[in-house]
Amino acid sequence: MKIGLETHVLLPTKTKLFCSDAVAVEQPNSSVCPVCMGLPGSKPVLNKEAVAIAVKISASLNCRINNKISFVRKVYFYPDLPKNFQITQLEEPVGEKGFVQIRGKKIRIRRIQIEEDPASIIREKDYTLVDFNRSGAPLVEIVTEPDIGNEEELRDFYTELNSLLYYVGVDIEKEVKSDLNLSVAEERVEVKNVTGINNLLGAARYEAARQTAVIKSGESVRLETRSYDEKSRTTKVSREKETEEEYGFLYETDLTNYDTDWALVQPVRPASLIAQEWAGEYNVPENRIREAIMFNKEALSLLDHGRNLYGFGEMLAVIRLLKQADIMNVTSEGFGRLVSAVKNGASPDKTTLEKYLRGVEIPDAGTVDESEILSEIKKVLEKDKSIKEKYKKNPNIVNFVVGEVSKGKNVDRKALAKLVKKEIEDLL
């Protein structure tokens, strides 16, 4: 199986690619002008920031940056396309010949091109409703070579790409859509507009099985465009694809050539690479670091600042606590206090965490009266006599008791668990 992805990413700019309308607006057709509605007489003017971000993405995906870029018109007819051509790039795209490193493999990037988003369209029974707010929103399309060989690689690539985009500043929650090109044999099939890794995996799984079945039956796979249905987890044939002959790409002479020298920046260092390095350096499992930093700029920065001051394992524990409690904007001082407290065995809840970040001391786990805790444990065990029986089958029931007892208290959950275990075992 060979998979290539064409991923469309919305660039985080204030204004559209070729006009000064704001990008994110709610009420339909409120952020529109003659340019993004394709009115005769209007002309595109390229957004500088969009070029800067596209260059940064290209650099971060190890692409060769073209120092001269130009645009083309890709002509096809559809009601969501205001001019019935899309301004995109062909021969001189912003980036070419890059790669994304996943575990043990490089997925090659063929090209990265800047292009405009079409309008959004709602299909009604007898007509369509078109909203031009999205028309002209700045996108890059990231095109891979068909280097992805299985579902695991698809998942790894998707995570790695999204992490890089996240660190460039793209809002990956909102706008990452992919077209999936998959072939089991010769002919490839394109599945359009798939959002999110679960749908990509679903589409890949279904297409691979479908194409295999077609070939087994002695027929050949048709070159076609399909769409993915999230509910049934299947793909079906969508509108006929125009061939490249029909697009009739033409140099966009309303625009000129643009150099990119001014936009060159340091590429983003992959968080996965940082995780790998730290894992070796601080002897912490790589996965724990990845979990903390792949999609968390703040965690990466806290870890980076604290790694020569605190224990790495404790820092990761604090980051997990902060994430569970959904706490952001932590100062490095507050973070330091938390790390020390956790090191001393504290296991604070959200309210306590916040207090502590503000500089209020967390009471030590040892200061809670042990006899009071013991009587609390006994109360819980008496109330539900089945606990000790359940314990025989599943010792994890301890955690339930710990949860009951520690409600509203700041206690060391590990120490508490030991106490609970001892009490139950005493009863048996």
Place this chain on the structure above:
Amino acid sequence: MDQKEFDRLASISRLRLDENEREKFLKEIDEVIRLFDEIEKADVDSLEPAFHPIDIPQRLRGEEPEAFGNKKELLGNTKIYRFYVVGPKI
């Protein structure tokens, strides 16, 4: 140009031609393409293409949002239903 190629061009450019037009254009277009074919003789292989007649300094736009002030007239040329522009069925 054969008829099949002609019909393909008409179809991808969404032009519906009646029989008279079709017959007339087929002949005329053939003649024009013969004129175009003449450029094969030009000795220009070593030249850079000129997409524009002059060198134009690059112009990039800064990030100041600017709302088009004339929305009513802008959308006045369209049919609107609940803020949406009504388009043909897909």
Place this chain on the structure above:
Amino acid sequence: MTSSISKFVRSEKREGYYDRLVTDLTGLNDRLNAFSVIDGNMKVGFPLSVKDNLCVKGFECTASSKILRGYIPPFSATVVERALNAGFSFLGKTRMDEFGFGTFGINNDKPVRNPFDERRVAGGSSAGSAVATSIMKYHVSLAESTGGSISAPAAFCGVVGFTPTYGLLSRYGLIDYANSLDKVGVMGRSSQDVRYLFDKVKGYDRRDSTSVDSALKSRETKNLMIVEELLDKVEDRVKTRFLGFLDRLKGNGYSVESVSAKDLEHSIAAYYIISMAEASTNLAKYCGFKYGLKVDDFTKGYNDFFSEARASFGAEAKRRILLGTFVRGKSVRSRYYSRATKIRRAVINRLKALTKKGLLISPTMPVLTPTFEEVEKLTPVQNYAMDILTVPPNLAGMPHVSFPYDYLNGLPLGAQAVSDHFDDYTLLDFVSEWEKGFRYEFKYNLGDL
């Protein structure tokens, strides 16, 4: 010599001057079809007409195409805005060949007639602008040329038609024909009037990425050149008169040199390939639901819906869409489109080399103003060949100006001078010199003071 614009502005106008002008104009326009819109509202400034492919906010703008009927642009072209800010008064929209596709002003709903002889064409595509200039004493027009659309009608209607260097006049608000070739320009009854308006509207516009702001040169030159291969294409009776004109210029102190420029041979083919390729993409947007002509039945599939709207393109537009779509197809693009852009490079190189030494001069059109009957007999290729003299400078984006130099059988003859990029003023100075010793003739002088 001062422009008639300053004279007009200083003069006392009779009470009801504009009402009278509008009435007279409307009457004559019923025969000549120069205007598609005449704005009868009260005005005070110098009368300005605008080719119908330039948007004027609030006035129907169709580029003389059925498919844009009813389109009211919500903004004005930058050149229009600048002219109005400079005190010109908008008088109306002038008829043209649909989207600029034509050399004679007949590819539209009402063919534009020549004021010198109404059985003859006005020339195109800026037909209405040339006729308007030819019939009004005080008036200038904003026109546009892609491959000769200012020179041709200016020559046939006996007015001064100036096409500046590509990019000097903003294209924002211009309905595109071919974006890398389209140039807004100016028509007037004298080089002074033309220069006055040109100065008010030129320069960089942040809404047009291809507009430029360049310091314009003006140089003294007495060197004129004629290109042998081009002059050979001119019919004899026109050529004879043109040679007489050259003699007069020699008498005025100019030298005339005959040069060979074989590189220009493929200009026409290259021009039509590039312009049709670009036009076929520009015309994709017209599909019947956002502006202009509307298809009512949304329940049709979008392909049928679009095709129904696009059936209302005129024959020449359809031809150019088909041919333009053909030459940019993937399998033939390098053979046609890419090669044509290299020919454009060769033409630019050649014309730049020549105009370094002086001005190129030729008749504007290879024939005397034809009748409607004569024009109707032409095949498309014969028709395109009429642009042989106007296409080279247009393909190269070089400034050129057409002006009357003689009259034959009561019809004006136009000559065209070409200069280097950004050497625009040299051309206007040259015509200004000519005007010192030659009186332009007109059949109508509507709006005389």
